Amino acid sequence: MDKFGIGQPVRRKEDVRLLTGRGTYTDDMNRPGQAHAVVLRSPHAHARIISMDVSEARAAPGVVAVLTGHDAMADGVGALPVQVEVPGKDKPLFAPTRHILQTERVRYVGDPVALVVAETRYQAMDAAELIQIDYETLPSITETGKALDADAPVIWEDQGSNLCVHWDSGRAAEADDAFTRAARIVSVDLMQNRVVGNPMEPRVALGDWDGERWTLVSPSQGAVKVRDNLAKLVFKVPLEKIRVISPDVGGGFGLRGKLFPESAMVLWAARKLGRPVKWRAGRTETFLSDPHGRDHVTHAEMAFDENARAIGVRIRTLAAMGAYLLDFGPRVPTMAGGRINGTVYDLQALNVQVRCVFTNTVPTTLV
Secondary structure (H helix, E strand, C coil), rough: CCCCCCCCCCCCCCCCCHHHCCCCCCHHHHCCCCEEEEEEEEECCCCCEEEEEEEHHHHHCCCCEEHHHHHHHHHHCCCCCCCCCCCCCCCCCCCCCCCCCCCEEEEECCEEEEEEEECCCHHHHHCCCCCEEEEEEEECCCCHCCCCCCCCCCCCCCHCCCCCCEEEEHHHHHHHCCCCCCCEEEEEEEEEEEEECCCCCCCCEEEEEEEEEEEEEECCCCHHHHHHHHHHHHHEEECCHEEEEEEEEECCCCCCCCCCHHHHHHHHHHHHHHHCEEEEHHHHHHHHHHHEEEEEEEEEEEEEEECCCEEEEEEEEEEECCCCCCCHHHHHHHHHHHHCCCCCCCCCEEEEEEEECCCCCCCCCEE
């Protein structure tokens, strides 16, 4: 039998190594002199930061540094921008500024506010609990279907509403005409619940600085993309100044290739402190810090002629972006998702309109 014939099973090379415990995941890797980082996150969905006192945490055993958003801005660490342009029906996409650590306001439970670096992870965890933050809680909106209601709290006040962008796929007139000619109309209301990737291996980031360039060890779904984003968008340095290594990856699920604040944090801290810095998410933290997906409320209707042939479709969706826009957040339910609504059917009179909305929830970007 032909060894390479069509239909022959292909044995994966990595299975034996991984299944017998000989894998090399990022959390298995350590650097000499490495410190450990813990991110302090907001317990509130929406609140103003009145004051923050880190003095007790800085004096705690084993603590190397307690870093805040003000420190990051003083050191020139850039914001995390959205990387797509989604055309708006009436006005352009609104993309708020997202810093790696918040200084004035938190907008979802899990929003990062401080980075604690210590000799051990447990010392960093203990010290993080000593940070005193005075919050003024604010009204929040977490229900996607009510994000555009007149009485809904507005997350980004300078925008005037929670609308991020109103995307229209086109052919609205053709679809409306089909419905005027329809012999029968069928409609359905759908809710796509929010999901989280929750990979087997939580996110990990190990940053090192050798005096000339950074090295980031982190499981990803594209080391080159992660490097490019960090170099061009956050640190604004030549590409050769950052190297990204992705060893074995314990599950991707669409979330690994993003531009994460924690990746920037460990690189920034490593340079600032002159030693490697490692961060690993806990399982609960995964639900608070990893990108979520979906969270859509949809009304869809289909028009049929007298022979029960579909002649038109209209889909109207509210898609939650969370509190900020991730790399490709608004593109997923609009330009990407909008291409598959007609699937294999000959539906020329199909119009999809998606209103991407901000809510006081974890940002979304997964498919």
